[in-house]
Amino acid sequence: MAEQLTFDLPVREALQREAFFVSPSNAIALATLDTTELWPSNKLVLTGPRGSGKTHMAHVWAVDRDAIIIDVDELTHADIPMLASMRHVVVENADRIADLPNARDTEEALFHLHNLILAEGGRLLVTASTPPNLWNLCLPDLASRMQGTCVTKINAPDDALLSAMLLKQFEDRQLAISYPLIPFLIKRMERSTANLRCIVEALDAAALRLGKPISRKFAAQVLDNISLSAQDNF
Structure with a gap:
């Protein structure tokens, strides 16, 4: 499949109280x-x-x-x-x-x-x-x-907070996903809020470039590419 032209559009981050998820952390x-x-x-x-x-x-x-x-x-x-x-x-x-x-x-x-x-x-x-x-x-x-x-x-994020933050990142970018993708990503990713943002950015960019939906299979390929890139830079 041919890669699509992409545009670096601004992300509208929701910062209201109703968009803030409260967890033990x-x-x-x-x-x-x-x-x-x-x-x-x-x-x-x-x-x-x-x-x-x-x-x-x-x-x-x-x-x-x-x-x-x-x-x-x-x-x-x-x-x-x-x-x-x-x-x-x-x-x-x-x-x-x-x-x-x-x-x-x-x-x-x-x-x-x-x-x-x-x-x-x-x-x-x-x-x-x-x-x-x-x-x-x-x-x-x-x-x-x-x-x-x-x-x-603010303590290290627990699973509940990581799930909410992932959902918020996808919503801020207006990306449609299925909920099973969230626990799948949490199991595969480094438990870091900074890394979480990088993963969503990478998924957004790859999905836009290739014109594909963000499925678990697609996310696994992107995560593997991120890991390989990190090893090459080490």
């Missing part, structure tokens, strides 16, 4: 976000591996609290007093600060945002893949404040 973190009034010192760090649902959970919280979301690498260009005046702010990917070319300026911006929000009686939610003591912060005052912040964690 994330229930405590979600409950902690939902009880904002109980946060010690009015701030919280949400951690979890890449693709674990931190951004989705942060968006749910932001909608509930009418909060503004900003990525850590945008802080140096942001109006910090204006952000603080919003009273509820999410700073995403804070663990990337040390890798930024303007790391020192970013640390100072986060430090001032932290202080201004708390002075306003607001709430600060920070997301990261790792806890604050692993961020390699150079500004002592910021390091002490972040390390003194309560941390809630």
Whole structure:
């Protein structure tokens, strides 16, 4: 069969609360976000591996609290007093600060945002893949404040969460599949949310290129090709 012309169309990711699946691996973190009034010192760090649902959970919280979301690498260009005046702010990917070319300026911006929000009686939610003591912060005052912040964690995904995340990835890409494909993929894949996203991307690209439905046989061939490619790159 001739391969079809493909287009790199944007994926519309659903980030509403109704699209968020609660399982034992994330229930405590979600409950902690939902009880904002109980946060010690009015701030919280949400951690979890890449693709674990931190951004989705942060968006749910932001909608509930009418909060503004900003990525850590945008802080140096942001109006910090204006952000603080919003009273509820999410700073995403804070663990990337040390890798930024303007790391020192970013640390100072986060430090001032932290202080201004708390002075306003607001709430600060920070997301990261790792806890604050692993961020390699150079500004002592910021390091002490972040390390003194309560941390809630999204744990490794269980089968229920992996199933829901696979379904969501397929739905975000508007891909029709049969439900038996989900447990089949979970048994064959590395138990990683980052790997899950890569598998769905590969299945989507291959199905579009070859004009074939995503059956279990087709998925097995794609997974085998991914494994062979990984071995060749090793």
